[in-house]
Amino acid sequence: MGKSRTGSVAGTGDRIGRAAPSAAERPGAPPSRRQVAAAVAGMGSGPLDSADGRGRDALVERLTVEGVFRLTADGEPGSPVRAEAVVEALLLVARLSPSIAQVVQTHYSALAAVERYVHLDGRPVAGLPGGRYVQMQSESAGATGSAVASTLRRTPDGFRLDGAKDYVTGIEWAQWLNTGAWYEGRKVQVILPRSAPGVSVTPTWAAFGQRDTESNRVDLRDVPVDPDRVYVPDGVPPSPVTKLGHAAIDIGIGEAALHAFRHFLLRQARVRNDAAASGIRATRQDPYLRRQFGYWAVELAALRARLFELAAAIGGGTSSAPLAGPALPSPSAPPDQGADPAVRIRAFAAYAGETAVRLTSDLFSNAGGRAAGLDRGLDAFWRDARVHTLLNPRDWGLAELGGALLDEEDRDDRDD
Numbered sequence: 001m002g003k004s005r006t007g008s009v010a011g012t013g014d015r016i017g018r019a020a021p022s023a024a025e026r027p028g029a030p031p032s033r034r035q036v037a038a039a040v041a042g043m044g045s046g047p048l049d050s051a052d053g054r055g056r057d058a059l060v061e062r063l064t065v066e067g068v069f070r071l072t073a074d075g076e077p078g079s080p081v082r083a084e085a086v087v088e089a090l091l092l093v094a095r096l097s098p099s100i101a102q103v104v105q106t107h108y109s110a111l112a113a114v115e116r117y118v119h120l121d122g123r124p125v126a127g128l129p130g131g132r133y134v135q136m137q138s139e140s141a142g143a144t145g146s147a148v149a150s151t152l153r154r155t156p157d158g159f160r161l162d163g164a165k166d167y168v169t170g171i172e173w174a175q176w177l178n179t180g181a182w183y184e185g186r187k188v189q190v191i192l193p194r195s196a197p198g199v200s201v202t203p204t205w206a207a208f209g210q211r212d213t214e215s216n217r218v219d220l221r222d223v224p225v226d227p228d229r230v231y232v233p234d235g236v237p238p239s240p241v242t243k244l245g246h247a248a249i250d251i252g253i254g255e256a257a258l259h260a261f262r263h264f265l266l267r268q269a270r271v272r273n274d275a276a277a278s279g280i281r282a283t284r285q286d287p288y289l290r291r292q293f294g295y296w297a298v299e300l301a302a303l304r305a306r307l308f309e310l311a312a313a314i315g316g317g318t319s320s321a322p323l324a325g326p327a328l329p330s331p332s333a334p335p336d337q338g339a340d341p342a343v344r345i346r347a348f349a350a351y352a353g354e355t356a357v358r359l360t361s362d363l364f365s366n367a368g369g370r371a372a373g374l375d376r377g378l379d380a381f382w383r384d385a386r387v388h389t390l391l392n393p394r395d396w397g398l399a400e401l402g403g404a405l406l407d408e409e410d411r412d413d414r415d416d
Contacts, residue, residue, distance in 0.1 A: 030075030031067030033085035039066035040092040056212050059100050060132075060173045063093065069107055069132050077128040077176075081112050081241050083314035087248040087307055094252025095259075098384040099212035101252060103134075103170035105245040110135040110178040112239035117189055117231035125231060128191070131175035136218060140166040150220060152183040152190060152230065159225035161190055161198075165218040171201055172214035179220075183230070191229040198223035209380075209387030240345045244310055246392050247345075247352035250385060251303050254356045257381035258296055261363045264376060265289065269368050289366050296359050303352055310345055343401050350397030353389035360385045 043062065063069065071086050073079040086108050094101035110133035117125050141149040141164070150163025161181060168174075174194045181190055192199070202217040265283045275286045283289060360382035364371055371378050 030070055030072065030082075033071070033082065033088060036067050036071065036085060037088050037092060040068065040089060040096075043096060056097070056100060057173075059097060060103065063100070063104065064132065068093065068104055070130075071108070072111060076130055077111050077114055077133065078125050080115060081108055081239070083241050083244065083311040084308060086241060087244055087311045090245050090248035091252040091255070091304075091307070094249040095256040097212060098249055098253050098256075098388060099210050101249045102210060102213050102388065103132075103173060105242070105249060106135050106169045107133050108245060109242040110176075112241045113178060113189070113233075114191070114231075115239065116233050116236045118234045119228070120188070120230055120232060129176060129193075132170070132173055133176045133178055133191075134168055134170045134174040136165045136168045136177055136179040138166055138168075140164060148180040148182065148187065150179060150181040152181040152188060152225065157224070159227055159230065161192070161220050161223040161225050163220045165220075167205060167215040168201075168218045169213045169215040171216050171218055177218075186232070189231045189233065190225055191231070192223060192225055196223050207387050209383030209385070237342070240310075240314060240342050243345050243349040243392070244307065244314070246388070247303075247307055247349040249388060250349075250352040250356035251300060251307060253381055253385045253388070254296070254300050254303075254359045257356075257360045257363060257378075257385075258293070258300065260378060260381065261367060261371075262293065264371060264378065265367060268376075269370055272366070272368060286366065292362070292366055296362070299355060299359070303355060306348060307352070310348060313341065340404065343404050346392075346397040347401035349392050350394045353385070353392050354394045356385040357382070357389055 040063070043059075067075075068089050070076070071082050071089060073082065090101050090105055093104055113135060114125065114128065114133075119125065138145045139147060139149050141147075150161065150165075152159055152161050154160075161179075163179070163181060165179070168177075171194075176191055177194055177199070178189060178191050181188055198221045200219045200221070202219070203214075204217040205211070205213065205215045207215075269283050271280055271283055272286065275283075275288075280286055364378070364382075367378070370376070
């Protein structure tokens with residue numbers, strides 16, 4: 001078996017391959033959540049061998065065939081994103097490849113944003129092209145990751161776009177690009193084809209985790225823009241699907257890590273000296289391993305349940321079907337019930353990320369020296385979790401929720 005760029009041992013490359021067109025790929029009704037989940041789950045489990053890129057390309061192609069990029073209300077861009085179906089697909093894809101799961105996630109981040117757009121003259125968006133989208137955001141010139149410096153200008157030859165994005169996740173497989181820009185003092189959003197003249201990609205992504213996201217630099221120089229593909233947000237708050245998608249990926253990383261370490265411990269690891277001295281003859285009998293696996297199994301199950309609970313609250317759409325507003329807390333209600341729903345989701349995403357980092361590190365503690373071998377690829381889970389969670393700073397998300405709870409308690413005290 002080969003070794004991937006992330007150090008992961010091949011486990012699924014031969015099971016992905018090329019697939020015949022499925023019902024999910026055909027025009028018409030959108031694929032069902034059950035159909036897509038079954039298709040992704042059937043691709044196997046364990047990390048993907050992507051050493052030469054063919055494994056990644058095959059996986060993206062297979063996911064496209066199975067409808068993973070069409071989980072909207074009508075199966076097309078512009079209609080509400082189906083939150084439950086998306087987070088389930090992301091979790092399952094993350095068990096195969098967290099990097100490719102992030103490619104799927106940026107697609108839905110773009111579609112959730114597009115759902116809130118209107119034309120410059122206020123007309124609703126309709127007839128968007130199908131295909132794989134990416135959300136282009138981070139710019140090297142910005143003071144923050146969301147600051148925009150790109151500019152759209154009107155010329156005698158039509159609209160032209162200029163700018164630079166220092167990393168764009170999934171650009172390798174993108175068909176459509178969604179990017180912000182300034183136009184006559186106004187923030188606008190532009191959708192353009194990846195093949196547009198003036199769009200150039202420089203392979204700059206070099207990270208110790210999430211190596212296969214191909215988050216490379218994109219330069220935009222005098223790019224022609226279709227005036228019918230220039231939009232403005234309609235004022236509806238940003239979709240919570242993006243943050244919830246990040247949480248789904250982290251949970252998927254945790255589940256895949258638990259599975260991989262279980263396989264390693266049962267088939268390749270040796271009984272620790274202290275355990276052997278206590279009469280233990282097999283790793284499965286080690287009480288500390290039993291406790292460790294029981295603990296993380298419960299933690300992951302709780303995160304899974306909360307993930308789908310929050311996704312169900314969003315519903316079949318995003319901005320068009322927002323989460324219910326804050327409810328008054330009661331002694332029998334969950335502690336966070338009074339907080340704003342978006343705050344709850346951001347805090348949950350931060351906690352899910354922290355859990356993935358702790359789990360993928362903790363599993364080494366009882367695994368023995370053999371687990372450190374790069375040929376085993378067990379390090380890839382921690383590296384992917386650590387890099388992915390950099391997008392979702394833990395302390396800010398949790399502090400935001402804690403502040404909301406403390407402020408609510410303070411208001412209750414003043415009202416008494």
